[in-house]
Amino acid sequence: MKVLAIGATNSTTSINKQLATYAAGLAEGADVEVLDLNDFDMPIYSEQREKSSGVHEHAKRFFSKIGEADAVVISFAEYNGSYTAAYKNIFDWASRINMKVYQGKPVIMLSTSPGPGGAKSVLSTAVESAPFFDAEVRGSLSVPSFYDNFDVEKGELSNIELVEELKSVMRKI
Template identity: 35%
Template sequence: MASIVAFAGSNSSSSINFSLVKHTVSLIQGQDIELMNMASTTFPMYGEDREEQLGFPEALVKLQKKIENADALILSVNEHNGGPSAYFKNLLDWLSRSNKKYLENTKVFLMSTSPGQRGAMSAHEYVKNTLPRFKGEVIASFILPSFHTNFKEGEGIIEPQLKEAHSNALNSFISEL
């Protein structure tokens, strides 16, 4: 049984990326999964002076330990203005400061979604290219375009081809654990 940490790179209380993560973990059986809602977790904006004077925020230290102790990570990232949200980019900055290899030996299922037709593709690609710098291995990825058209709460992904693509990506990820 693998230990999996699952969360969205969004701190919005109505995060569609968190909805996608919740749906995804509901499809997994036989694994130890910790689903984290980041809406109530805040981090100060990263700055060298802040780090030097006050150290690492307690919430960050707890999250980093969970990630470092997990075998795998399920992550869905949102997009603001063509890149990852400031919240998620800030989280990456903090995590990388305390341990450059915080994802070592961690397999990642990377997803993204947005209301638009590109499904947060730019943020997805940014994160997909960034995680290996911290020793994470992106095993599978999935992009869900037009969230409000293709996803229904309680049912999940409703468009057949996208549902199949998600299932294939998830099965590929699970088979690597």
């Protein structure tokens, strides 16, 4: 099974990319591909840009990566209570190819932050809107206080209760 792991931010030190990568690795027998949103940098979406230049090649590649996967694990960073600009832009461009950006794939949606809120606001928004974009959300989990619950050196959750919750969520993929 090919699992696509996405940290929905362009931060080069993304804790959400770390969480998505770890979670995807929990899928039994998974061949994990980790996307770096920095590889999909493109102009801010606008109808005028689309009309003058067409859909950006990076958006086409992003959409194809989802299509090639058997499942998607995405962890959302929260900027001011919402999606990061980098993720939202890529998503907006990809939706111009087809509104069914997730292409009917099973999706696990996660979020984390350094604080106790664990980026729950953006996760809630993502889960609620996912069906409109053809995602089959199989589970979701917010991980609060990332640095208290994740061993960065080992690249894994250190909080046993969260480990068990995440394993339970990942079995649904």
